[in-house]
Amino acid sequence: MDTLTTLETVIAQRQGGDPSASYVARLLAKGLPEIARKVGEEAVETAVAALAHDRQDVVGEAADLIFHLMVLLRARDIPLAEVCAELDRREGTSGIAEKASRSE
Numbered sequence: 001m002d003t004l005t006t007l008e009t010v011i012a013q014r015q016g017g018d019p020s021a022s023y024v025a026r027l028l029a030k031g032l033p034e035i036a037r038k039v040g041e042e043a044v045e046t047a048v049a050a051l052a053h054d055r056q057d058v059v060g061e062a063a064d065l066i067f068h069l070m071v072l073l074r075a076r077d078i079p080l081a082e083v084c085a086e087l088d089r090r091e092g093t094s095g096i097a098e099k100a101s102r103s104e
């Protein structure tokens, strides 16, 4: 989690920076449609790698996907904490559903 928080800070710092010196600045300058396209591309590459047998490829593609997703969240001005809060909420919700099904 610290890793993602640090990455989120670095991405925010790169926003508005020199596109010739920073991949993040370059990607953010291209705009949301290009960022969304990259997320889609990396998601497909992750899925394809998962179906093949090279474990290290899956790790690499998953890292590319998470990185580009973090850039997309920055472009939409959504803090990572908001996504984590949604995951926490679901954990709470599924816990309630589980308890309810156990009491039936």
Ligand SMILES: N=c1c2ncn([C@@H]3O[C@H](COP(=O)(O)OP(=O)(O)OP(=O)(O)O)[C@@H](O)[C@H]3O)c2ncn1[C@@H]1O[C@H](COP(=O)(O)O)[C@@H](O)[C@H]1O
Pocket: 007, 010, 014, 021, 022, 023, 024, 025, 038, 063, 064, 067
């Ligand atoms: N984690 C990453 C990271 N993962 C992947 N990438 C880049 O994402 C790109 C992946 O694109 P592809 O594999 O599709 O290859 P490509 O053809 O070069 O990319 P496109 O031209 O199609 O966009 C590569 O250029 C990688 O270098 C990353 N670039 C940056 N980071 C992090 O972001 C920080 C800031 O980076 P800069 O903005 O470059 O300083 C770095 O310190 C890292 O921590």
